[in-house]
Amino acid sequence: MTDPTPVAPPRRAAAAAPAPTHLSGDILARARQLIALYPEPRSALVPLCHLAQEQDGWLTPEAMVDIAGLVGVTPTEVLGTASFYDMLHTEPVGTYVVAVCTNIACLLGGAAELLEHAEASLGIGSGGTTPDGTVTLEEAECLADCDRPPCVQVNHRYVGAQTPDSFDRLIAELRSGARSADIPPHGTLVRVRRANGLSVDPDEVARERAAEAEARAAREAAAPSDGGGA
Amino acid sequence: MAITEPPKIVTARIGHDDSHTLERYLATGGYEGLRKALAMTPEAVAAEVDAASLLGRGGAGFPAGRKWSMLRKAPVTYLVVNGDESEPATFKDHMLVERDPHQLVEGVVIAAYALQVSRVFIFLRGEFALGLERVQAALNDAYAHGALGRDIFGSGFSVDVVLHPGAGAYICGEETALLESLEGKRGFPRIKPPYFPAAIGLYGAPTVVNNVETMSNLPWILVHGGAAFAALGGGRSTGTRLFALAGHVNNPGVYELQMVTTTFDDLINAPVLGGGIPHGRQLKAFIPGGVSAPWFGPDQIDLPLGQDEVAEAGSMLGSGSVVVMDDHTCAVRAAWRITKFFSRESCGQCTPCREGSGWLERIMERIERGQGREEDLDLLLDACDNIAPGLTWPPQQTTICVLGPSIPSSIHSAITMFRDEFLVHIKEGGCPYD
Numbered sequence: 001m002t003d004p005t006p007v008a009p010p011r012r013a014a015a016a017a018p019a020p021t022h023l024s025g026d027i028l029a030r031a032r033q034l035i036a037l038y039p040e041p042r043s044a045l046v047p048l049c050h051l052a053q054e055q056d057g058w059l060t061p062e063a064m065v066d067i068a069g070l071v072g073v074t075p076t077e078v079l080g081t082a083s084f085y086d087m088l089h090t091e092p093v094g095t096y097v098v099a100v101c102t103n104i105a106c107l108l109g110g111a112a113e114l115l116e117h118a119e120a121s122l123g124i125g126s127g128g129t130t131p132d133g134t135v136t137l138e139e140a141e142c143l144a145d146c147d148r149p150p151c152v153q154v155n156h157r158y159v160g161a162q163t164p165d166s167f168d169r170l171i172a173e174l175r176s177g178a179r180s181a182d183i184p185p186h187g188t189l190v191r192v193r194r195a196n197g198l199s200v201d202p203d204e205v206a207r208e209r210a211a212e213a214e215a216r217a218a219r220e221a222a223a224p225s226d227g228g229g230a
Numbered sequence: 231m232a233i234t235e236p237p238k239i240v241t242a243r244i245g246h247d248d249s250h251t252l253e254r255y256l257a258t259g260g261y262e263g264l265r266k267a268l269a270m271t272p273e274a275v276a277a278e279v280d281a282a283s284l285l286g287r288g289g290a291g292f293p294a295g296r297k298w299s300m301l302r303k304a305p306v307t308y309l310v311v312n313g314d315e316s317e318p319a320t321f322k323d324h325m326l327v328e329r330d331p332h333q334l335v336e337g338v339v340i341a342a343y344a345l346q347v348s349r350v351f352i353f354l355r356g357e358f359a360l361g362l363e364r365v366q367a368a369l370n371d372a373y374a375h376g377a378l379g380r381d382i383f384g385s386g387f388s389v390d391v392v393l394h395p396g397a398g399a400y401i402c403g404e405e406t407a408l409l410e411s412l413e414g415k416r417g418f419p420r421i422k423p424p425y426f427p428a429a430i431g432l433y434g435a436p437t438v439v440n441n442v443e444t445m446s447n448l449p450w451i452l453v454h455g456g457a458a459f460a461a462l463g464g465g466r467s468t469g470t471r472l473f474a475l476a477g478h479v480n481n482p483g484v485y486e487l488q489m490v491t492t493t494f495d496d497l498i499n500a501p502v503l504g505g506g507i508p509h510g511r512q513l514k515a516f517i518p519g520g521v522s523a524p525w526f527g528p529d530q531i532d533l534p535l536g537q538d539e540v541a542e543a544g545s546m547l548g549s550g551s552v553v554v555m556d557d558h559t560c561a562v563r564a565a566w567r568i569t570k571f572f573s574r575e576s577c578g579q580c581t582p583c584r585e586g587s588g589w590l591e592r593i594m595e596r597i598e599r600g601q602g603r604e605e606d607l608d609l610l611l612d613a614c615d616n617i618a619p620g621l622t623w624p625p626q627q628t629t630i631c632v633l634g635p636s637i638p639s640s641i642h643s644a645i646t647m648f649r650d651e652f653l654v655h656i657k658e659g660g661c662p663y664d
Contacts, residue, residue: 039433040413040433042414042415043414044414046397046414047394047395050356050397071414073414080416081416082397085356085397085399085417086397086398087396087398103318103319103567103571104521104571105319105553107563107567108478108555141318141400141571141574141575142316142317144315144321144323144357144358145321146320146321146476146482147474147476147482147483147484148482149476149482153357156356157359158360189356189359190363192363194366194370194393195370195373198349198392199373200349200380200388200389200390202348
């Protein structure tokens with residue numbers, strides 16, 4: 001006989017997980033701050049993957065082990081989740097990930113020709129990285145900048161419509177470091193940090209909500225609704 | 231044609247260089263809607279939004295007020311803002327989060343108050359690096375200004391808003407996939423029923439999911455009243471809406487237009503809007519509402535920009551993106567690229583979508599490259615029929631979510647409208663536009 005009462009599986013205690021060994025310093029502190037923003041630690045999994053990429057440029061196996069420990073899942077679950085998402089790179093990428101959109105609006109604006117030029121000019125296929133490790137080229141799906149086709153992003157920052165000539169200049173600027181002020185290395189996604197933690201205590205919210213429900217019930221008892229409407 | 235100049239509801243500040251700052255926001259009436267809301271009961275705020283008849287601006291067009299009323303009596307709720315704008319050729323939310331993030335934050339707090347929610351998650355597309363920075367800065371400023379956090383403007387109402395970056399997956403725009411992603415999982419859409427996260431949402435709790443543009447309308451609605459909003463537009467399509475115009479037009483961009491009183495012809499050809507097709511070319515076809523929508527030909531250009539009007543004509547206004555193709559466009563290549571997109575973005579859960587999209591993509595590719603066969607046309611339609619039986623509109627569904635039945639739209643449209651073009655590819659062994 002099994003117990004008829006459904007029992008939730010026990011939550012893995014964070015304390016039981018090994019201490020992070022790869023994520024360090026500021027990145028680790030920010031990871032812990034992020035986890036505290038969510039009712040369930042696992043919700044921070046993707047944001048933590050972004051942070052790991054900020055530290056290493058890509059999502060390393062060592063970082064995935066740390067993330068697993070921090071959010072209470074196995075490293076395999078981190079990999080299984082991360083591998084679903086285009087922005088999370090489980091293999092090394094260049095300092096600059098250059099994404100050329102070829103979806104419908106950009107296609108009508110010459111994107112296929114631009115991508116062809118980019119591949120020839122960089123000497124790599126889409127998905128490849130230049131031998132010096134500077135540039136990874138990606139054929140992207142729509143990047144939501146469709147009034148400036150063909151749309152190009154470098155490390156998820158828009159650089160405006162590109163022609164073959166301007167594309168080559170852009171690459172030269174990336175290589176010379178001329179764009180390093182406005183385009184951080186791959187992995188750094190959001191440079192503005194949250195200034196504060198949560199300000200609303202969940203227990204207090206529960207109490208307030210109960211009081212509010214009581215007040216609403218009292219209001220409705222005093223003035224019954226007509227029962228119409230959805 | 232006469233374009234009535236509508237009030238700018240969500241784009242009033244866009245012309246300013248500093249439109250994203252708290253200073254500009256406060257100098258242009260910012261957070262007045264929230265102050266007004268906080269002086270009302272939550273029920274009255276929800277009633278105001280109901281009166282506006284605001285349809286959700288994400289793509290499905292579900293009335294926002296009704297979504298809320300499903301939840302109003304539930305004890306624990308989350309509000310989740312869908313900013314995972316990924317429908318090809320849709321770029322309105324991109325503009326809103328970069329150029330007026332405080333408007334979004336104010337709308338979010340108003341909605342949280344109406345729903346009595348204490349925790350909100352804004353799920354923003356990961357590729358919006360600048361948008362993420364602008365929204366985070368706006369949240370920080372709003373906390374410091376007292377518009378967010380504990381005891382907002384001394385009202386006793388408190389709410390936290392957390393910005394959550396996505397990581398690149400079209401499917402996460404589907405609201406149940408978005409919730410899975412927000413729980414730290416692969417973005418797999420959930421099996422329906424329940425059809426609405428209002429019943430079982432984030433962590434199984436009742437949850438409202440609203441689009442960025444929907445939220446951004448709320449400050450204006452609170453300041454001017456739901457009736458003023460409902461007086462704009464026509465029929466069920468009230469208010470203004472952002473239309474993202476792209477493709478072969480002289481002035482691509484995002485336009486805030488009154489629904490229904492403006493037509494596709496106005497949007498595409500009016501000198502103050504799209505400005506017509508460049509190089510003196512002619513209109514071949516246009517996609518009225520994102521690449522999931524069936525295409526229209528020049529004979530349907532006089533249709534009004536209204537949700538029901540477009541639906542009755544056999545397509546959808548969807549995400550409000552309009553793609554214009556001139557007469558030098560290869561219909562096969564256009565439909566192939568759209569199919570390739572769906573094939574790449576299928577999450578892989580359901581066989582018709584996962585396998586079907588790949589088959590369709592490969593058949594489309596071989597036709598475009600001149601290796602097609604005449605029987606390929608029937609094969610394409612047969613595979614489409616297996617994904618969306620009957621190829622009706624709105625489509626039948628054999629998959630967990632609507633990505634599947636969105637796949638056939640472009641192929642079915644292209645074959646129906648430009649069958650001869652497919653045959654030329656096949657007979658001449660190549661693309662006539664190359």
